Amino acid sequence: MKVPEEIKRYCPSCNSHNMHKVKRVKTAGRAKAGLKKRDRHIREKLNLGYGGSPKPLPANSNRYGAKTSQKIMLKFTCMKCNKAHQSTAPKRSKKFEVVR
Ligand SMILES: [Zn+2]
Numbered sequence: 618m619k620v621p622e623e624i625k626r627y628c629p630s631c632n633s634h635n636m637h638k639v640k641r642v643k644t645a646g647r648a649k650a651g652l653k654k655r656d657r658h659i660r661e662k663l664n665l666g667y668g669g670s671p672k673p674l675p676a677n678s679n680r681y682g683a684k685t686s687q688k689i690m691l692k693f694t695c696m697k698c699n700k701a702h703q704s705t706a707p708k709r710s711k712k713f714e715v716v717r
Contacts, residue, residue: 618689618710622717628695629702637693639715644688644707686711 626637688707694700 618708618713619716620691620713622715623696624693626693628698628700630700631695631698635695635697637695640692640694641713641715642690642692642703644690684709687713689713 620639622639623636624639625634627633628635628637686709689710690707691704692701693704695702
């Protein structure tokens, strides 16, 4: 994912479209614990009705475990009023760079 360094965007405080500076911010760190819990749940479901020792997870499978992509959250700083606002929903991407 490539994002330009400056972008024209709506500014709620100026109530108009202005040039904004783009900066990447970290997303909230809640995802890790949730992933672990979901993983456990998936594994428990897999072993339901299976009367032996825990069934091994299929090899070379990327259906389980942590995702390889990262959540990307952007912060836009208005160049006119210097106020910042964040992008609403974080998007997922393996690679991320801000291009000039
Ligand atoms: Zn503004």
